[in-house]
Amino acid sequence: MREKFCSVCFVVLVVCSVSILGSDAKGENMNESYITYESGANPDCVVIWLHGLGADGSDFLPVAKQLDLPDDLAVRFLFPHAPQIPVTINNKMVMPAWYDVYSTGIDREVDLDLLKKSAARIASMIDAQRELGIASERIVVAGFSQGGAVAYHTVLSYPYPLGGLLAMSTYFATADQIELHPANRKVPILIQHGSYDSIVGLQLGEKAKATLDDQGYSSTFEIYSMDHSVCLEQIESIGRWLKKVLR
Numbered sequence: 001m002r003e004k005f006c007s008v009c010f011v012v013l014v015v016c017s018v019s020i021l022g023s024d025a026k027g028e029n030m031n032e033s034y035i036t037y038e039s040g041a042n043p044d045c046v047v048i049w050l051h052g053l054g055a056d057g058s059d060f061l062p063v064a065k066q067l068d069l070p071d072d073l074a075v076r077f078l079f080p081h082a083p084q085i086p087v088t089i090n091n092k093m094v095m096p097a098w099y100d101v102y103s104t105g106i107d108r109e110v111d112l113d114l115l116k117k118s119a120a121r122i123a124s125m126i127d128a129q130r131e132l133g134i135a136s137e138r139i140v141v142a143g144f145s146q147g148g149a150v151a152y153h154t155v156l157s158y159p160y161p162l163g164g165l166l167a168m169s170t171y172f173a174t175a176d177q178i179e180l181h182p183a184n185r186k187v188p189i190l191i192q193h194g195s196y197d198s199i200v201g202l203q204l205g206e207k208a209k210a211t212l213d214d215q216g217y218s219s220t221f222e223i224y225s226m227d228h229s230v231c232l233e234q235i236e237s238i239g240r241w242l243k244k245v246l247r
Contacts, residue, residue, distance in 0.1 A: 033080060034125070037064055040074030045138035045163065045246045046129045048078045048122060050147025052169075054095045057081040060144065063230060067239035073246060076134075078125060082118070082146070098146045106203055110149075110173050119153040126158065138246060142166035142238075145200055145228065149173040152208070156217075157181050164188040164245040166238065169197055169228055171204035175211045188245045189219035192234055199228035 035057040051059040057079035064077045082096040089101045099114035126139055140163045143151030148170025155165040161183050169192065189212065193205035202223070209221045220241075224234050 035061060035079040035081075037061055037077040037079070038074065039064070039067075039069050039077070040071060043074040043076040044134065045073070045140075046076045046078060046134050047140045047142060047242065048080065048125055048129075050080060050098065050122070050141075050143035050150055051082065051096070052145030052147055053087065053097050053101070054090075056096050060142075063235055063238075066232075066235050067242060068236070069239060069243065073243060075242070075246065076129075078129075080122065080125065085114075098150045101146075104199075106201065106207070108171070108173075108204075112174060112177060115150060115173060116153060118150045119157070122150060122154045123158055126154075126162070130160070136160040136162055138163050140164040140166065140242065140245065142168065143170060144168040144230075145170050153178055155187060156184055159183050162187050164190070164241070166241070167191045167205075167208065168230070168234075169193055169200050169205070170208070171200055172208035172211050175208070180215065185217065187217075188241075189217060190222070190238070190241050191219055192222045192224065192237070194226040194228060195223050196226070197228045 049060045049064070051057060061079060069075060082098045084094050085097050085100060086092040086094050087097050087100055089104060098118040100111040102109040102111070122141065126136070129139055130136055141151045141155050143149070143166070145168070148167040149172070151165060152167060152170070152172045153174045155162055157178055157180065159181050165187055167189070191205060191209055193202050195202055205221070209219060212219050222234070222237060224231055
């Protein structure tokens with residue numbers, strides 16, 4: 001796997017301030033649980049995008065607007081907000097988090113029960129979109145850092161085939177506990193990670209990839225020259241991938 005050079009990198013938490021400024025723009029809708037952004041009229045596919053620790057649903061809204069999706073691919077993006085909880089590694093400070101983190105490192109300890117609860121919430125969001133007439137195969141779940149760990153659990157245990165799993169700078173926290181559902185044995189999986197990620201080390205992304213390989217899943221692993229962040233080349237790759245899996 002060749003490392004990709006990033007010409008422009010930015011920290012995701014910085015992006016959050018940009019999205020708030022545009023929160024009343026056309027195609028966006030905010031409520032207490034999530035933000036909705038539709039890239040075109042009458043969307044027939046959905047991307048549910050989960051933020052990382054300490055951020056909120058607005059974090060990846062600007063990224064969705066930079067994906068350069070074609071006019072004939074109308075996507076409904078849903079950006080849920082994590083609940084406010086005390087986080088152990090941050091001195092019990094209350095902040096948005098999908099689950100508590102007790103320790104970091106290659107064998108990091110997390111509150112798996114709360115992670116699974118968050119995954120159940122995302123599964124309910126998928127169910128709601130299916131009830132609105134969106135085919136499950138046209139629903140993608142994406143997640144950054146903590147959000148990616150929830151995305152792994154949600155997609156790989158969901159009982160209907162989904163359109164894709166995007167795992168950004170994250171790890172497979174429930175790999176030893178998850179009940180893998182055969183419905184998503186062939187789900188398209190794109191894993192992206194920074195080569196010098198100081199928050200979620202590259203080895204955690206590689207470990208997730210190896211676990212998927214051992215279980216017979218096919219996935220694409222991309223490495224970018226960056227820290228725990230997002231870069232322009234990565235966004236362009238996501239756009240190309242979404243065009244492929246949602247066509």
